[in-house]
Amino acid sequence: MKTLKLLLTIMVFSSARTTLAQTRPGIKVGLNNSNISNTTLDTKSGIYIGAFVDIPISDYYTLQPELLYSNQGGKSNSDQYGDVNINYISIGLPNKFYVSSNKGFHFILGLGLDINFENNFVNLTNFNGDDEISPVDVSVFGGIGYEFDFGLILEARYKQGTVSVDFFGEDDLYEEAGSNLNGVFQIGAAYKFKL
Template sequence: MKTLKLLLALCLICSTSLVMSQVRPGFKIGLNNANISNTTLDTKSGIYVGAFVDIPISEYYTLQPELLYSNQGGKSNSDQFGDVNINYISIGLPNKFYMGPDSGFHFILGLGLDINFENNFVNLTNFNGDDEISPVDVSVFGGIGYEFDFGLILEARYKQGTISVDFFGEDDLYEEAGSNLNGVFQIGAAYKFKI
């Protein structure tokens, strides 16, 4: 029994060190084209920037945890309200599926938690004095990308929020009934370091 436990521990250590030797950190930057559904707001441009860790699991699949700053919201077309700027810290868990073992082309599917750390809409409060924008959002995203051998990655994604932004008490912003969900098209570049 001790021999079996020792053998299992040795296998675990070897596999962990093999995976960790292939882990590569990186950074990414890109443009957001953001919108909030069921509002009178137009699409707004912003940026995203952050870091990630590339963890290859197999020749066809890589897990890529990431931490990003993402500027989202909407552009106002009314004199009463200015643009809505929402700054999120995004914790994402992209799954990258490669077309082949030597192919740079890949598909991306993932989940994210967006934490609203700053927005310009909290200055407008409803009659109870409550903040106007939801503090968190849970997002799902998908996209495509291409990874070059020297570490450069080009990607395009669409990220869909699942928790309503909720502009409480500001009926003039609502275009129609329904949830006010973040929708963001992202295009950008990343670089993966060799360690």
């Protein structure tokens, strides 16, 4: 029995060591095309930029924790309000599923936590400094991508917020009843460094 436990322990450490040896950090940058549902706001362009760690679990599956800055919101078509800019720190956990074992084309599914560290909606309304926009958002996202052998990755994603942005009492921004949810189409590039 002791021999079996020792053998299993060696296998687990060997597997963990191999996975850590294949782990690669990277950077990413891209464009956001964002909007907030059930408002009079139009789609707004912004950017995202950040870093990630690529952790291969198998030939067909990789976990890719990431930390990004993401500029989202909506473009105003009203003289009363300007554009709504919300700056988030996004902590994401993408799961990448490869079509073949030599990487290349892949599908992305994941969850994220977006922390609102700055927005201009309070300034637009002069509402005595009270927070007008939710401090956090929980998002789900999915997309497709292609990874080249030399480390370049091209990806397109759609990210859907699940927590209402809530423009408290600002009836002029509402288009119809319902939650004001972030919706963001992202397209961009990433690069994995070789260690």
